[in-house]
Amino acid sequence: MMAAEANRPPSHLRILSLNCWGLKFISKLRNERLTEIGVQIAAANPQPDIVGLQECWTQQDYNAIRDKTRHILPYGKFYHSGIFGGGLVILSRWPIEESNMVRYPLNGRPAAFYRGDWFVGKGVACARIRMGPSQRDIAEVFCTHLHAPYESEPHDSYLCHRTAQAWEITKLMRAASERGHLVIGLGDFNMVPLSLAHRIIETHSPVRDVWRILHPESSIGAAKDKVEQLRGVPMPTAQFNMTTNGATCDSEFNSWRWNEAHKKRLAKGENVQIDPAVADPNAKRLDYIFFSSGRFHHAQTGEETAEWELKEANVGMAMRHPTLHCSLSDHFSVEATLTRTSTLPSAIQLSPWALPERYLPIEIYDEILANTSKYQARERVQRKLRIGHFFFQFSVWTGCLIGVWWSPHNYVSFILMLLSSLGLSVGVVDGLMGLLFIGSEIRALKEFEWEVRTTRERALASGEKASAKADSMPYESER
Template identity: 30%
Template sequence: MSSDRVDEDGATTRNNGSESSNIAQKKLPRVKLLTFNTWGLKVVSKHRKARLRAIADKLAGDKVGTPIDDLSDIPGNGGGAEETAPEDYDIVALQEVWVKEDWEYFSLRCKDKYPYMRIFYSGILTGPGLAVLSKIPIESTFLYRFPINGRPSAFFRGDWYVGKSIAVTLLKPVDPDTYPIALMNSHMHAPYALTGDAAYECHRSCQAWDFSKLARLYQQAQYAVVIVGDLNSRPGSLPHKFLTQETGLVDSWLQLKGPQDIVHISKMGAADQLRIGCTTCDSQLNTWRAQRQPDEAKRLDYALIDPRRMHTLSAGVRFTERLEGIGSFSDHFAYSCTLELQQRQPQQHDDTTQPRQTLLDRYASYEEMARCIEKYMPTAKKQKLYRGLHFVLSVLCIIACLVVTTFTANRAAWSSIFWVLFATVVATTGLIDGLISFLFGRSEIRALREVAEEVHDAQHSMQQQLAGE
């Protein structure tokens, strides 16, 4: 929003050759945005408290961390024109802020600089870990929890228990002549393998499908939609396609840099991967991921924007400095971009006309989604079946234990204790699996069928549209 800050960010002001023309042409407002996965898991994350406090201090304006020599030429990372005010943002979107005391520290340290802030609470054991700090007044907020989001049996992963969601923050217009911003912050289900059931590709694709529909609604309501966060999806993946093709949003990094060859970037050195590919995750320059191979570095943190209502002026990785005795601020690097808000067009209606190739690409994504659900559905049904069978067998086993105890107690009284403990374990595990099968298993299958039907409807509509051209 501040012209001084934008100049430090490297953005250039248009010069029409005369002072009168500069006055006549109103300068469009600019907003600087940061998204950051803070890695704030209790107990699991190393040096969590110290790291998150350092993040809060840096956002509050303190000079924290030692720059990496290889990145000293990148603005905001220890060098460049931004050094005078390295962390001066208008909007900060955070993920993985799960511990209450960490958020309380953020609130205390950043309240003067970011008077408008919000953390989202809805979840089973804890909230989704999503929070926003803003200099722009917040008009309203809304949390949408994904209906398809992992399994409760994968308790060691925790995605289901935190309640992965979309945190929607509607901000008041920066200027009467620009669109209000709808910030949609999310941390989608993580992949725990490249392929197979543990990759959770179907879950993440379903989340992106819902995400795109919600984003489209806010676009139709004349908001400048910005999707930010750790989307756990590589560029070009099915979730990424849904979030761009279905909404018309563009990747702010690609808007600035143009199309990129991911394979070529994977062969670069770590510093060049950050400069050219903005690889926010699994970079060898991150101390928590230093043992990863160069081709594992990837870009998972995004700001997807509406190109009709905003334009990217500058962008790049942030928070690459290292904390003495600790290491990197998080297992991710942050991503920042400066956006120029476009002038609002009175009574503007969305143009639904798209090039034929775009329609064909969308239809191909629908087919890919249908195959993805079809491939995963047997796994969901097996999970439900096996856990239901476990419940039935547990009931039979408990009955057998009662019968056996009656006979063995007469010969060895101590054996009754063994059978009671055994029956207790069987009853507990059987009941848990029975509830998962009857409640969650049924719910997951029906939710998958719902998405499959929605995709089928979209396919049918697209076929008619392509045939009518």
Template identity: 30%
Template sequence: MSLEFKVFTLNCWGIAVVSKDRKKRMQAIAEYLATSHYDVVCLQEVWTDRDFFLIRDKVVGVFPYSHYFYSGVTGSGVCILSRHRFEETFFHQWSLNGYIHKLHHGDWFGGKGVGLCTMKVNNFRINVYTAHLHAEYNRNSDEYEAHRILQAYDTAQFIMLTSQSADLTVLAGDLNTEPGDLAYRVMLAVPGLVDSFESFDIQEEQGATFANPKNSYTPRCSGRQNPGQRIDYIMYHPGSRLQVDLKSYKVPLPERVPHQSCSYSDHEAIEATLEISQKTIESFSRDQENLKSVLKDCLNVVDHALNKLITHKIVYFTFAIILFIVLLVSIIFDAPEGFFVVFNVLRALIVVLITFCLLMATIWNKMEKHGVLAGKLAIEMSLKKHTNS
């Protein structure tokens, strides 16, 4: 007995007000999916209820089952559409999700994490996971590297611990990490996933899913400088007594929305067709040396992050003390004539900044430290287990 299972994933770039051409692109995405033949669709950056309901209602004839993973302030942005009935759904929110004061980044407000939907298809148990890791805003100076690596490890652990009874495990989404990056290596090594792109004969330059030169939202200058980044993935892993073969992998959407000058998103969609066959194969075993190397690299990054937290704490306390001294001086000396209101506004601003610095040095620093330590202890335990095995 065998089964073909077709998966589609797309980061829809659905930020209200900010994302260009959002309404007509969401309509176009819904129309495309309504005529598609996928088993499962994983979407990211569907940030508004209205956009989710639009897509859900448009595709209900093809995908009668849908689930949006609510989380955080704006919602997680991730959802799953399926031809097959869901048996269970669950959302695991990461403890590290960026910074609340980085309003221009906004990752913290999404309450990001990994969503899981389980289903049974022709007696095969299938676990489908979708995730959207923290964005990499500056590759040369990545302040979120530790957050993203720990999110990747957390996700990898979650998949490993919840997929033991599954006949097929699929992870699809925008992982915001390129092949070879530590977060990418964690995703493959810990739960033993396979990158479908690497399993198919495709040229590397054809695989860019973000900043692709053919995408209408890629600045023309950047298109001439590099071929884009591959940060969206469909990964999979078979059950212990099954075999999974990758039948096809491709970028399914046309370069432009029909009759429009824009692309469907600033990301490219990808699809993969997997064939599950009930064939006894040798038990899966991880590459122990590679796994240990990945875990050690993670610990190095985590230790560096903990040292940075100590520095951040000192810096914020120092700023708070300096600002407090400035506030005292402004109180001791009277405001110059005609500048009373300005002085009071400045004093209020200083009080706000002192409060912010104290919060960052105490509560927020402690929360981030605990999140990093939780990941470090889990990695150390896993490393010890694989070192002694």
């Protein structure tokens, strides 16, 4: 049965992406919630064909979800990365022919251990999925979780990292599109629509944000944010945010974002219900599905045809746990249905097609380069301070060793050695960060800076060509 199904190309494709909030020892009710997530994915109608999960950190949670979904999604991959794992999972109805985990060169700082982004080894989980026997039946899936924002843009100290990460996944999706395959990018991108990272993805690759295809006037931030207030739209309700704005995070419907009064009622076992008409100032969209259809051309006419089209998109997984009455995650899922073109030409062949070059405004590249330069200057100062701290602690430790000889009491000697040894340990860690990590980070930033600068030069050249062509048109019309 599986072989027969694998040889039958699909006419439609259902995609689901969800941040599971599965942080070990930190996320509350983790085992119960993630098991129920598996139950609800299996019970979904329509059934998903490809699922991307984020923050599924442990093999135990992955296995719990796999046990519940194996009958509809028999193929799956848990991606290993970093010290604590990447938290990324791809499940599929069809075989995963190839997979790899592409680590982001820039991903936080080890000194920010309380945030953990560097330690989890964030990157892109890549899977090549075979949906049928021909070359037309290949989907390339890219599941990711970008660096979290800890301040609002443009004051976010990790904006440079998230921008570089968006640039990296964009290159992967663009390359897949040039191979003529269906491209699906999904995950928690930790960005709002039309932010810098969002514009990079949609400009430098042919993928489109499925939600903005259907809802081009949807929100570009939380209602409380200045960017939304400038648009002059009325305060959205929780229902409107879910159905029209596509908000997947910080919704009034989500129990993990409730006020203390609601949380106390929930803790007592009460199944608290939220009025759909309640004002929802904090909800925003951080979870996305991007897609780009494979392209084919008629062997005789040369006409190009898109293989897949978007049918619908929605926010899902908003149900509660049946006994705990809490939301299944601190995010809701984003889901989409693609349909296959039913009237493809009779004579078609796979077309590795050249993508038209598209560029952001020149001032955006200047902004990226300015942010990168500013961040590099900050890191160079940090490098000097950390290396200086090591030599300072080494000097203190050496001084204490000498001072022990003149110490009048043994307990004084012990205190001197203990404190100086602890200080030296901290200094050694700081020195290693300065010498090894920050050096590596600066080199990765230089690579990113070179790519942006080169793209800026191509954008300038393209603009000059367009301007020269426009100037020549009156002359041509006179002739």
